[in-house]
Amino acid sequence: MYRVPTTEIRTGMRLGKSIFSVNGQVLLQAGTVLKESLIEPLLRYGITSVYIVNELAPDVEPVDVVAEETRYQLQDELSHTMDEVKVAMAEAAHSGIRHFSFTIRTEGLRQTIDQIIADLLANPRVAVSLQDIRLVDQYTLSHSVNVCILATLLGMELGYPLTDLRNLALGTLLHDIGKVAIPPEILNKPGSLTREEAEVMKQHTVLGWELLKNQPDIPPTAAVVALQHHERWAGGGYPHNLSGDQIFRFSRVCAIVDCYDAMTSDRIYRKGLSPAMALESLSGPMHGFFDPHMLLTFLNCIAPWPVGSMVELTGGRKAVVVAAERGRADRPRVRVLLEADGTRIATPYEIDLFRERHVEIVREVHEDALQYMRELAV
Numbered sequence: 001m002y003r004v005p006t007t008e009i010r011t012g013m014r015l016g017k018s019i020f021s022v023n024g025q026v027l028l029q030a031g032t033v034l035k036e037s038l039i040e041p042l043l044r045y046g047i048t049s050v051y052i053v054n055e056l057a058p059d060v061e062p063v064d065v066v067a068e069e070t071r072y073q074l075q076d077e078l079s080h081t082m083d084e085v086k087v088a089m090a091e092a093a094h095s096g097i098r099h100f101s102f103t104i105r106t107e108g109l110r111q112t113i114d115q116i117i118a119d120l121l122a123n124p125r126v127a128v129s130l131q132d133i134r135l136v137d138q139y140t141l142s143h144s145v146n147v148c149i150l151a152t153l154l155g156m157e158l159g160y161p162l163t164d165l166r167n168l169a170l171g172t173l174l175h176d177i178g179k180v181a182i183p184p185e186i187l188n189k190p191g192s193l194t195r196e197e198a199e200v201m202k203q204h205t206v207l208g209w210e211l212l213k214n215q216p217d218i219p220p221t222a223a224v225v226a227l228q229h230h231e232r233w234a235g236g237g238y239p240h241n242l243s244g245d246q247i248f249r250f251s252r253v254c255a256i257v258d259c260y261d262a263m264t265s266d267r268i269y270r271k272g273l274s275p276a277m278a279l280e281s282l283s284g285p286m287h288g289f290f291d292p293h294m295l296l297t298f299l300n301c302i303a304p305w306p307v308g309s310m311v312e313l314t315g316g317r318k319a320v321v322v323a324a325e326r327g328r329a330d331r332p333r334v335r336v337l338l339e340a341d342g343t344r345i346a347t348p349y350e351i352d353l354f355r356e357r358h359v360e361i362v363r364e365v366h367e368d369a370l371q372y373m374r375e376l377a378v
């Protein structure tokens with residue numbers, strides 16, 4: 001199974017994963033054979049990419065480390081929380097109240113967070129890939145849920161106890177809550193912001209902190225993530241230009257996973273980067289932004305080449321990734337399917353790249369190349 005931009009779907013491709021609407025209804029069932037008439041409605045619905053079955057290895061499926069239902073449930077609850085905050089803010093503004101006070105109910109959020117922790121604990125070895133299919137206008141919601149899941153995973157790998165994991169998860173889930181107070185024309189503007197707009201946008205950190213800091217059910221260790229998640233390890237971030245240990249550890253976790261998820265997400269104006277490319281940016285040009293120990297831990301548990309993706313190996317043969325484990329996520333097990341010239345290998349065989357150190361992944365194989373090879377292989 002691999003991800004294909006909706007605009008590049010070709011008739012006859014089979015849908016690998018079901019597509020859900022905002023409220024979790026199935027729009028298109030996994031297994032549906034796609035045809036021209038289905039593509040336009042997908043685009044209209046804001047679905048920019050879908051999972052397609054790799055016909056050369058139809059049995060290979062990515063592992064969901066967190067159940068799809070749990071993810072939708074958390075997204076739904078966060079959506080309600082944000083709506084309640086928005087309504088309360090509008091009412092406060094309407095009646096001219098200067099000191100806005102509103103109690104955020106966290107019971108539902110906490111229960112679902114516990115389910116997420118349980119799901120993650122049940123899959124302790126699987127390297128994570130979270131390239132879910134999202135609706136474009138649901139960006140803040142699905143991004144927040146992904147950040148929460150990835151942060152909890154990183155917290156686990158860093159050995160945090162359960163109480164820390166719970167607060168880390170709550171803080172990272174609500175890290176962008178201040179965006180409810182940002183004008184939608186700035187928040188949803190496609191492309192880059194002007195200098196003035198960027199300054200307004202940066203205010204979401206302080207606004208989030210103002211909203212969360214006096215909440216009876218939200219400990220300061222969780223609330224502070226909203227304030228500090230754009231600070232950078234080497235300094236130069238906002239709003240307070242802190243550096244190193246001045247930034248609370250939960251905020252340092254959030255900074256890494258927030259960047260990673262933003263880079264790999266599809267937006268209206270661009271397709272998300274592949275995990276391999278995003279991980280490369282984190283460890284290359286951006287590495288000074290992050291706590292080095294945390295970054296290294298993160299790189300070890302995220303799969304640069306998720307299960308189901310096609311890669312080219314040393315010598316030019318093409319393979320599909322069949323398993324990736326935490327701690328050695330960059331050396332997955334692969335099934336070799338095609339010779340260098342694109343002809344099909346009669347008896348596909350598997351290689352554990354962790355043991356066979358002389359074989360390297362040279363590059364990812366782009367979907368178009370895969371399509372080309374499929375035609376050759378038929």
Ligand SMILES: [Fe+2]
Binds near residue numbers: 229230
């Ligand atoms: Fe943010």
